[in-house]
Amino acid sequence: MDQPTIILGVIGSDCHAVGNKILEKVFTLHGFNVVNLGVMVPQDEFIDAALETNAKAILVSSLYGQGELDCEGLRGRCIERGLENIVLHVGGNLVIGKQAFTETEARFKEMGFDRVYGPDTNLEKAAEELRQDIAARA
Amino acid sequence: MTRLLSIDIGSTYTKGALFQLSDGELSVVAYAKTATTTSHLKEGFDQVRGTLDPDRTAPVAFSSSARGGLAIAAIGLVPDLTLKIAKQAALSAGGKVVSVHAYKLGKDQRDELVALKPDILLLAGGTDGGNESFVRFNATQLAKLPARMVGQELPTVIYAGNAIIREDVAEELRAAGFEVAIASNLMPQMEQVEPDSAREQIREVFLRKIVHGKGLDEIVAEVGSEPLPTPLAVLNLTEALRNDVPAFGDFILIDMGGATTDVYSAGETIEQELRVMLRGVRDPEVKRSVEGDLGMRVSAGVAAHTAQAYLRQALGAERHVAFEAYMTRLASAPEYLPQAGNEEDAFDRALASACIHHAILRHAGTWKRVFTAAGETFLQYGKDLRQVRKVIGSGGYLSAIADFTPAEAILPTDAQRSEIIHLIPERFTYYRDNGYLLPLLGNLVGNWRKPAVACAVACLREEGETCLRVPEITSTVSNQSNHC
Numbered sequence: 001m002d003q004p005t006i007i008l009g010v011i012g013s014d015c016h017a018v019g020n021k022i023l024e025k026v027f028t029l030h031g032f033n034v035v036n037l038g039v040m041v042p043q044d045e046f047i048d049a050a051l052e053t054n055a056k057a058i059l060v061s062s063l064y065g066q067g068e069l070d071c072e073g074l075r076g077r078c079i080e081r082g083l084e085n086i087v088l089h090v091g092g093n094l095v096i097g098k099q100a101f102t103e104t105e106a107r108f109k110e111m112g113f114d115r116v117y118g119p120d121t122n123l124e125k126a127a128e129e130l131r132q133d134i135a136a137r138a
Numbered sequence: 139m140t141r142l143l144s145i146d147i148g149s150t151y152t153k154g155a156l157f158q159l160s161d162g163e164l165s166v167v168a169y170a171k172t173a174t175t176t177s178h179l180k181e182g183f184d185q186v187r188g189t190l191d192p193d194r195t196a197p198v199a200f201s202s203s204a205r206g207g208l209a210i211a212a213i214g215l216v217p218d219l220t221l222k223i224a225k226q227a228a229l230s231a232g233g234k235v236v237s238v239h240a241y242k243l244g245k246d247q248r249d250e251l252v253a254l255k256p257d258i259l260l261l262a263g264g265t266d267g268g269n270e271s272f273v274r275f276n277a278t279q280l281a282k283l284p285a286r287m288v289g290q291e292l293p294t295v296i297y298a299g300n301a302i303i304r305e306d307v308a309e310e311l312r313a314a315g316f317e318v319a320i321a322s323n324l325m326p327q328m329e330q331v332e333p334d335s336a337r338e339q340i341r342e343v344f345l346r347k348i349v350h351g352k353g354l355d356e357i358v359a360e361v362g363s364e365p366l367p368t369p370l371a372v373l374n375l376t377e378a379l380r381n382d383v384p385a386f387g388d389f390i391l392i393d394m395g396g397a398t399t400d401v402y403s404a405g406e407t408i409e410q411e412l413r414v415m416l417r418g419v420r421d422p423e424v425k426r427s428v429e430g431d432l433g434m435r436v437s438a439g440v441a442a443h444t445a446q447a448y449l450r451q452a453l454g455a456e457r458h459v460a461f462e463a464y465m466t467r468l469a470s471a472p473e474y475l476p477q478a479g480n481e482e483d484a485f486d487r488a489l490a491s492a493c494i495h496h497a498i499l500r501h502a503g504t505w506k507r508v509f510t511a512a513g514e515t516f517l518q519y520g521k522d523l524r525q526v527r528k529v530i531g532s533g534g535y536l537s538a539i540a541d542f543t544p545a546e547a548i549l550p551t552d553a554q555r556s557e558i559i560h561l562i563p564e565r566f567t568y569y570r571d572n573g574y575l576l577p578l579l580g581n582l583v584g585n586w587r588k589p590a591v592a593c594a595v596a597c598l599r600e601e602g603e604t605c606l607r608v609p610e611i612t613s614t615v616s617n618q619s620n621h622c
C-alpha cells in the first residue's frame with residue numbers, strides 16, 4: 001500500500017484536542033492513512049490499533065506535562081505484543097521546567113522514540129521525516 | 139382470516155402456538171407443548187402440530203435451539219477489537235461461543251479446539267489491508283487440525299478477517315480439508331463494526347449442519363420452510379420491536395432457560411456526557427449476550443458456584459447450606475419443579491435472582507473512574523443502560539412465576555461497586571411474557587412482522603415498577619437524580 005497507515009492519539013489522561021485534529025488533517029493531506037484515536041488514549045490502545053491495521057508508525061502527542069510518565073515503556077510493550085518494527089514519534093509540550101529541548105529529546109529517544117518534536121514543529125518537515133523513517137524500516 | 143402455526147423445538151420441550159390473523163391482528167388460539175424427542179425431532183414436532191392444527195393446513199414457522207445453538211470458536215487478533223466483534227457476531231447469529239482465541243494460536247489452543255469439536259471456526263483479524271502476519275499464522279495452525287480430527291465431522295471455517303488475504307487463507311484451509319465460507323471483514327476499518335455478513339454465513343451453516351439429521355430435514359420437506367436458531371428468532375423480534383415501535387423505548391429482555399441466561403438490550407451504546415470517554419469498540423444497538431454458566435436447571439450447579447458470594451449474602455450462611463443440598467438434588471433431577479411456597483421454591487427464586495444479577499452486570503457497560511490533572515474523568519466500556527425503563531422477562535421460569543420480579547437483583551453488591559460503576563437501569567417497569575410467546579412470535583417476524591410485533595407488545599403483562607437505589611455517583615458527571 002502506498003498510503004502507509006499511521007496511528008495518532010494523545011496519550012494518557014491528556015484531553016487537549018485541538019492539536020490532534022490539526023495533525024490528523026496535515027498527515028492525511030500528506031498521503032498517510034491516519035487512524036486517529038483522539039484524546040486520552042492508553043498505551044495499549046495505540047498498540048491494539050496498530051496491530052489490527054498493520055500500521056507503520058505510531059504518533060504520540062502529549063501536551064499537559066506528564067508525557068514522560070505516560071510514554072515510559074511504550075517501546076517495550078510494542079515489542080512484547082508483536083510490533084517489533086514500528087516507527088514511534090512523539091511531540092507536544094514535552095519539556096518540563098527549564099530543561100533544554102535537546103535534553104528532553106535525548107530522554108525520549110532513550111525511551112525508544114525515533115523522533116521527538118516540540119510544540120512549534122514544522123509539520124511538513126515532520127511528515128517528510130515520517131516517510132523517511134517508514135521507508136528505512138521496510 | 140388466516141391461521142398461523144409457530145413451533146419452537148427446544149432442548150427440553152417442543153412448544154407451539156396456533157395464532158389467528160384477522161384484520162392484521164394476531165391472537166393466540168391455542169398453545170401446546172410436549173417433551174422434545176431428541177433422537178427424532180419430528181415426532182415431538184408432529185405431536186404439537188397435530189394437537190394445534192389436526193388438518194395441517196396452517197402455514198408453519200419454526201425454530202430449533204438445536205443443542206443450544208451451533209458451537210462456535212471465535213478467533214481474532216486483539217481481544218478488545220476483532221476478537222470481541224467476532225464473539226458478538228457469533229452470539230448475535232444465535233450461536234454458542236465455546237472458546238475465544240486472541241493473537242497467535244498455540245499448541246494448547248489447537249488441543250482445545252480438537253477437544254471442543256466446534257461446528258464453526260470463525261476466523262477474524264486485521265482490518266482490510268491491515269494485519270496479515272497473525273491471520274496467516276493462525277490459518278496455518280488451523281490447517282494442522284484435520285489430521286487430528288480424522289473420522290469426525292470437521293468444523294466449517296468462516297473467514298471474516300482482512301479481505302486482502304482471504305483467497306490465500308481459503309485456499310490453504312480448503313487444501314487442508316476444511317469447508318470454508320467467506321464473509322466480509324468484521325472490522326474493515328478501525329472501530330467500524332460490520333457483523334452482518336458473518337452472521338448470514340453462520341445462519342447458512344446452521345441450516346446445513348443442523349437441518350440434516352435428527353428429522354429436521356423431514357420437517358423442512360413437509361412444511362416448506364427452514365428453521366431459525368431459537369435465539370435468532372428472539373433477536374429478530376427484539377430488533378423489530380426496537381425499529382417498529384419507537385414509543386416502546388429502550389428495553390432489556392432476559393430470556394432465562396435451564397441451561398443459559400440470555401440478555402438482549404435495545405438502546406444506543408452511549409449517552410455522551412462531559413468527562414466520559416468511550417473506550418474500545420461500540421456495542422451494537424441491539425446486543426445479545428449469553429451466559430452458559432447461569433441457568434435454572436441443567437446449569438443450576440455451575441450457576442450456584444458462579445454466584446456463590448451473592449447467594450450466601452442473599453440467603454445467609456445457614457440457609458445457603460440447605461440451598462447447596464438442593465442444588466445437588468437438582469443435578470440428578472433437572473426436570474424437578476418445587477411446590478409454590480415451600481423452601482425449595484424460595485431457593486429457585488434466589489437462584490433466579492442470582493442468574494439475573496450476574497447476567498445483567500456482565501451485559502451492562504461500566505465506568506471506570508480515573509483522576510486526571512483536570513479532575514475526575516470516567517472511561518466507559520460497553521453500553522450505558524441507565525436510561526432503560528423496561529425490563530422484560532421470558533423463558534420457562536420467568537414466564538411461569540407471576541410474583542417474581544428481577545427488582546433489586548440487578549443491583550451490584552457493595553464489593554462489586556467499589557471499583558467500577560455499573561451502567562444499569564436506575565428504575566424500570568417489569569413486564570412478563572406470561573404466555574411464553576416471544577420465541578414463537580420471533581418465528582413470525584420474517585413473514586408477518588407487523589402483527590407479530592404488535593402481538594408481542596400486547597402479550598407482555600406489566601408487573602410493577604422498581605426504583606433502584608443506585609448510590610449517587612458523587613461527581614460532576616451525574617446530573618440526573620436517582621429519586622423516583
Ligand code: B12
Binds near residue numbers: 019060061065123510
Ligand atoms: C486550550 C487549553 C486547554 C483546554 C483544552 C481544551 C481541549 N479539550 O482541547 C483545557 C482548559 C481543558 C486545558 C486543560 C489543562 N491544561 Co491546557 N492548555 C490549553 C492551551 C491554552 C492551548 C492548547 C491548544 O489547543 N493549542 C493549539 C494546538 C494547535 O497546539 P498543540 O496542542 O501544542 O499541538 C501542536 C504541537 O504541539 C504539535 N504536536 C503535538 N503533538 C505532536 C506529535 C507529533 C508527532 C508532532 C510531529 C507534532 C506534535 O503539533 C500540534 C499541531 O500544530 C495550552 C497553551 C498553549 N498555548 O499551547 C494549555 C496548556 C497545554 N495546558 C496546560 C495545562 C497545565 C493544563 C492542565 C493540566 C491545567 C489544569 N491544571 O487544569 C489541564 C489538563 C487537562 C487534561 N487532562 O489534559 C499547560 C501544559 C504545561 C506543560 N506541558 O508543561 C499549557 C501549555 C499551558 C501552560 N503554559 O501552562 N487546557
